Amino acid sequence: MSNRPDLVIANGTVVNSFGRQHAHIVVRDGRIEQLIDATEAAPEAERTVDAAGMLVIPGGVDGHCHVAQVTGRFRTLDDYRITSTAALWGGTTTIIDFGIPRDAHETPLEAVLNKKRLAEESRCDVALHGSVVRWDETVPWQLEQLAAEGVRSVKMYTTNRGSTMADGDTILKVMREMVRLDGLTYIHAEHDPIIADCTEQHADDGRIGIEHLHRTRPELAEEISVRETLAMAEYTKAPVYFVHQSTPGAVDLVTEARRRGQEAYSETCPHYLTLDDTVYGSQFPEWYACCPPMRSAETVAALKDRLAAGAIHTIASDHSCYDLSQKRERTDDIRAMPHGLPGVETRMPVTFTAMRERSGPEGEDALEAFVEVFSAGPARINAVPGKGTIAVGFDADLVIFDPAETRTVDGGALHMGTDFSPFEGKTLTGWPAVVISAGRVVVDGDGFHDPGAVGRFVARKGFTEHRDALAWPQESRPATYAAS
Template sequence: MTDHPTRGGDLVIRGGTMVDSGWQGPADVWIADGLVKALLSPGEPAPGARELDARGKLVMPGGVDPHCHVGFTSGEFSSLDDYRQCTTAAIFGGTTTIVDFAIPRPGQEPIEAADLQRAIASQGLCDSALHGCVVQWNDTTADQLRCMAAAGIRTVKMFTTYRGETMADEDTILATMATLRELGGMVVIHCESNAIVEDAQRQCADGDKLPASEMAASRPALAETAAVAAVLAIAESQGAPVYFVHQSTAAAVELVADARRRGLPAFTESVAHHLTLDDANYAAAEPERFVCCPPLRARAEVEALGRHLFTGAITTIGSDHCCYDLTQKRSHRHDVRQMPNGLPGVETRLPVIFSRFVVEQGLPLTAFVALTAANPARTNGLYPRKGCLMPGSDADIAIWDPSIRWSLHNENLHMATDYTPYEGLQVTGRPVTVLVGGRVVVHDGELVDDRALGRHLPADPVDLAGLSRQLVGGC
């Protein structure tokens, strides 16, 4: 490096292997005014630019995490991080854009929740976008969705479970899908059949106790596939796009892939913990560390799910980051119906997936970028501003050393909690330098620029055509 990388002015990243979702090879990246100015042949002059040495490294778009819950309140619990803390952890893990959720509290309208959450985006060290949320349709909901779309919030979260809190009925789901279809938006939906879940919980419970060891049995895989099938039918009746969050079984993924082959714009997100961890953790000494919804599945199911990263059936990989700590988890350790559901993961998403699937199983680097950056940007109306390194894109870049071996320990991470579900896991590969808007913010494991310059990103209409092209033929 010829000069300190945080200084202003043009910067060129030299000597690395550039990886985009459609191409990889030797190239230098010239950055100016916070944007990618040009891709250069190796060694090609960039007059007046400082240089950043990336020899032996991979130069990739910063990750786009399509599924983060920041300061999320559910029942009596709120997750513990704010935008500054969440985005700090994100950039250390190579993610440079997060998509948060504005989930209304009881009595709150969707647009109120969205306005409040959007207002705090400036606390972040990187940019963020936002999913709205609809729980119950009323005579103002359509106008609220139009106002939200005008403000750049075009994706709307819905739930088929959590009765009395965030669960939406089928009439509400249909009306929301139909309205968003006309606005260039899309429903993103948590699918578990609430009737099946509640019945399974009754069968697993012993009076007022439903311990974490019973988590997998209390929310069976059948609940997920049943809800996915029902929601696909609603979407197909409206010709509306739909995006399924945190799908945890191969059968659920295959239902969505079959619908896509029929011509329905339907997409699957999986998350890092469902792709790597299994339900044996519920038999361990502290099963509450792994309570998430849907639950972790059997090892054979985890492996079947992971194979769909290679078929193209999975569209994106998120984290479903929920930053609870062990005190919160243990406060209802004998009843998972009361325990906060969710795992911290915004920082570990990319290193865990890179190690498990790129290094160990040969997932192409271009597919890794598609799943963790380009496709999340497309599904959220942010591409090509985010998720790629084409000229004109934001210069959000993760420079990876693909050979570093290291262990995940909570004490060495930056999430606002006291544990990680990956404690002690050895992984290979990590980001060593991270740029946000052309500024080096992490370098050699240190935060070198802590300015809170995060922006709320207004979404364009969802890039359905781009997604369709990207998904043809899988990897």
């Protein structure tokens, strides 16, 4: 019986969030067994992939995906087979989805267990967030059960009254429970009274079609909600994570809270870094129906500045797979149309394209920072064991990344189960050449090699269990540390 490793990625430049090295990566049983300096000979293996002249980065961790999501009368058109396949095509090897109650009859625990069953057909690894809409006496017990399942975060919405919105009392009580259970509170922050009033005024004036979306959800609504939520998090001492922040003001509020010692994190999405509100005056404004909406060009530029300064901790897709027929059903009324954009497959090139604009030739100066927001940060903040780093003991989730490859986006040629991309026709730089998930080559020059329903459910650890890793200064983070 051969004792050769299963796979060797030879001669590549390994890029982690904390530095880079020329090395051979030795893989056995789906994990990284060794990193060998590239000046030495690569060991023989069952399969060798030569990465000479290429970069090898950790597989992406997308901390914000919606798969097979039911919201009101709309359901996204994907399933875990489709979305996990698209994720792998885009260099993402772990997705974190949400168990959001479909209606008042589905409990938070039932919503997560349903998603966990659906995820059995995934091609890549899957973790889950819970969600609470309304408080009752069973919620503490349900959150305990979720923690036992390895679901250590709960999302709540401060808007969307009548569907997913949680009131302030619920948010405060859930934050307390998450502290007790060593978890992380996720927040969609938009101030509902402002949005409801602004939307009503626009409706009264007959300006309620998709071309007016950005005017009905002002930046002020997002920033006031972030401020209020941070106050509740400070009061309860709860770690808090803000999804899809679209304004520099919202990011700055989180930065200020961190300076006061709060555990607070900012996520943004590729579309907020690359698209502005002029898209709502374009030929196809329905392609950009999402909440928060796109902001002004000045706001986009300032948000990029915050990313370049390291104030944004993760970039997630907020993937929601509606198609154009669903989007176009009610373009006359933004209150009746589905919001959300497909993006799990394009997260890598859109993010890298945005970041390389502020760095040296071919994005050379942005590589470690890119790995941080694409892979390492999402894994570390969400306490996903074994992910986000190329080090001994970690999962062999790897991407041979070409920072110079340029492609023009064709939404119909992507694999997300929909018929459009909000980045249609845009030229993007930085694409995966080879994708390896759990030690299996799933994407290479020959296309996609379907591994079957091999994706694992990843039980996450408690937030403070990763406290030491979270606290390490970027420049002193070790090249090898415990994967579990």
